[in-house]
Amino acid sequence: xxxxxxxxxAHFFPRITRGQGAMLGSAGPWLRDxxxxxxxxxxxxxxxxxxxxxxxDPALRVAQMDEHGIDIQIVSATPLLFGYRADPVVARxxxxxxxxxxxxxxxxxxDRLRPLCQVPLQDVDRACAxxxxxxxxxxxxxxxxxxxxxxxxxxxxxxxxxxxCAKEGIPVLVHPWEPVGADRMSHHMLQWxxxxxxxxxxxxxxxxxxxAFERLPQELRLCFAHGGGSFVAxxxxxxxxWHRRDLVRADCPDPPSHYTDRFSVDSVVLGDEAxxxxxxxxxxxxxxxxxxxxFPLGEEHPGKLVRGSAFLDxxxxxxxxxxxxxxxxxx
Numbered sequence: 481x482x483x484x485x486x487x488x489x490a491h492f493f494p495r496i497t498r499g500q501g502a503m504l505g506s507a508g509p510w511l512r513d514x515x516x517x518x519x520x521x522x523x524x525x526x527x528x529x530x531x532x533x534x535x536x537d538p539a540l541r542v543a544q545m546d547e548h549g550i551d552i553q554i555v556s557a558t559p560l561l562f563g564y565r566a567d568p569v570v571a572r573x574x575x576x577x578x579x580x581x582x583x584x585x586x587x588x589x590x591d592r593l594r595p596l597c598q599v600p601l602q603d604v605d606r607a608c609a610x611x612x613x614x615x616x617x618x619x620x621x622x623x624x625x626x627x628x629x630x631x632x633x634x635x636x637x638x639x640x641x642x643x644x645c646a647k648e649g650i651p652v653l654v655h656p657w658e659p660v661g662a663d664r665m666s667h668h669m670l671q672w673x674x675x676x677x678x679x680x681x682x683x684x685x686x687x688x689x690x691x692a693f694e695r696l697p698q699e700l701r702l703c704f705a706h707g708g709g710s711f712v713a714x715x716x717x718x719x720x721x722w723h724r725r726d727l728v729r730a731d732c733p734d735p736p737s738h739y740t741d742r743f744s745v746d747s748v749v750l751g752d753e754a755x756x757x758x759x760x761x762x763x764x765x766x767x768x769x770x771x772x773x774x775f776p777l778g779e780e781h782p783g784k785l786v787r788g789s790a791f792l793d794x795x796x797x798x799x800x801x802x803x804x805x806x807x808x809x810x811x
Contacts (some may be wrong), residue, residue: 484551484796486805487782488653489705489746489770492595493521493535493558494581503574509535509560513744521560528560534774542592544774548782549804553773554809556596556623557582559657564602564628571600572610579614586618594811596623596653604637606645615650620809621701622650625657626683633683634690642692646700651809655705657678672777680709685718686744691731693742696707701808705770707749712761715740737761745810746770747786747800748778756791764796768805 493511503509507524513536514520521528534540535558545553563574576753580599585592589784597614599607599622611622622645631638633654645652659665659675660682684704687693704711709717718736729735738764748770749755769786772778779785786792786800805811 483802484806485549485803486552486554486769486770486809486810486811487545487550487773488554488703488805488809489748489778490542490553490555490657490773490782491535491558492555492582492585493561494532494578494585495536496561496578496581498522500577503570503577504563504566509558521558523560525576533772536585538589538593541774542589543572544594545782548784550771550782550806552592552594554594554596554620554653554805554810555582555586556653556655557598559625559655562625562657563600564625565656566600566602566664567587568600568603568606571602572606574614575600575610579610579617579619592763594620594809596621597621598643599668601625601628601638601641604641604644607641611650612646612648615648615755620651620811621653623655626654629665632686632690634686634692639692639696642696642700642702646697649699649701649810651701653703654683656683656709659777669807674729675705676708679701680704680706681711681714684708684711685736687743688718688736688739689722689728689732691733693739695741696726698742700742701744703744703746703768703808705746705748705760706772707741707747707754707767708745708762711753712745712758715761740766744768745805748772750785751787752785752791755785755789757798759792759796764792764799765804767786767800768808771800 498510501508512520582595597619656676656679659679665671722735771782
């Protein structure tokens with residue numbers, strides 16, 4: 481039996497109208513479909529990002545998947561839709577809207593498109609309730625940001641949400657959101673090129689150095705997008721700091737490299753040597769195919785890097801391309 485190829489990191493943006501987006505205020509996000517296969521992500525009356533129709537058109541998306549040899553996509557909402565700064569009551573209704581639209585988008589291709597839900601993380605009780613509702617309705621996991629209004633994932637309330645996901649068997653994909661230092665990265669897409677990898681690195685180390693992984697159940701299925709950001713490349717620096725400074729190891733009984741078996745990463749590192757390092761550090765069983773499709777900073781030909789990497793043997797390649805994801809998401 482041939483193992484399906486599964487892309488675990490691909491985004492969608494449902495056909496949210498300006499009126500619906502206004503649920504989050506005058507700068508609420510919505511989709512402008514220009515009718516020619518392109519559109520704009522809008523923030524109120526301002527253009528945020530040009531996009532193509534496969535972001536909201538499932539037939540076009542599946543056609544592109546066929547072109548690239550992708551059997552299944554795990555799709556998650558564009559992080560612009562998180563709504564973490566909204567009133568919790570509003571945010572719960574907003575998450576429900578986005579999640580229900582995700583199910584509608586995937587309904588015609590249930591074997592090809594599998595959605596992740598989003599939750600109002602600013603209120604963990606509501607977040608837990610919505611995660612369970614969405615998973616019962618057909619979502620295969622939850623998609624969260626690296627931080628909520630400046631609170632890292634080791635914040636006691638956010639850690640409580642991760643405990644809940646572990647207890648309920650809900651897989652979690654963590655995506656960088658509102659990177660640190662954004663005010664210094666307003667040009668040349670530096671927020672995405674520099675800020676996003678640093679933000680993900682920060683999220684992982686926050687969980688490690690705070691001792692959160694000592695408290696969280698081993699059963700927690702946690703995956704970080706973009707290859708874990710700069711974490712793998714800077715792991716030696718983190719280990720060195722742990723060994724040499726008591727401030728670094730105060731809440732963490734083992735060096736950071738000890739915890740690489742507590743989470744997974746996707747393969748969106750966009751270079752063969754970077755992928756080699758990723759697999760070397762994390763192990764092939766902890767890397768899953770991701771593309772960041774259909775955004776232009778993602779992999780132009782999803783799966784090409786993994787398929788073409790000479791250092792992977794057949795078992796490792798099969799694991800990264802699909803079998804790891806099948807197990808992680810209970811597909």
